[in-house]
Amino acid sequence: MPVGLLLATAGLALVGLVESYAATAAALLAGGFGVAAFHPEAVRFASFVSAARRGAGMGVFAVGGVAGFALGPILMTPVMVTIGLRGTPIVAAVIGIAGLAVLWNLGYLERFRILEETSGRSYRTAAVEPVVDEAAPATAETIAQALAHYA
Numbered sequence: 001m002p003v004g005l006l007l008a009t010a011g012l013a014l015v016g017l018v019e020s021y022a023a024t025a026a027a028l029l030a031g032g033f034g035v036a037a038f039h040p041e042a043v044r045f046a047s048f049v050s051a052a053r054r055g056a057g058m059g060v061f062a063v064g065g066v067a068g069f070a071l072g073p074i075l076m077t078p079v080m081v082t083i084g085l086r087g088t089p090i091v092a093a094v095i096g097i098a099g100l101a102v103l104w105n106l107g108y109l110e111r112f113r114i115l116e117e118t119s120g121r122s123y124r125t126a127a128v129e130p131v132v133d134e135a136a137p138a139t140a141e142t143i144a145q146a147l148a149h150y151a
Helices: 002-015 021-082 085-104 106-119 136-150
Strands: none
Touching: 002 021, 002 085, 021 085, 021 106, 085 106
8 A cells, every 4th residue: 555655656756857758658657556556455444444434434535535636736836836847756755755654554554454354254244333423414404505505
């Protein structure tokens, strides 16, 4: 999982440093492979860690991904304006730091996977008490009112 993030970092960093179209395409391809390697394992670990509150855990994971996607242009624009394409390693460092944080905490994350595999019990199919979210009806009502207001 951290290798995927670090490969994505390298791909992004190289995009602004290489000169040819083919090298740019290769850097983007490497970065894409890194992202593709990261996500399946990250989803799996998010699922393990959130256990009984799997929906909430996956929601946090999805929001984090969308926030990262939204932050890309916000971080990239000032760097491009001031430094140009040579500044891509600066922005890639943010992803690299995230990759190092995942690598640093991998032992902690592995405990959840090992727990599921050795217990013979899958948290995905385990019988757990349903969590009743008191705010859910109010949230649905609020969304419906907002849609009616703006329609």
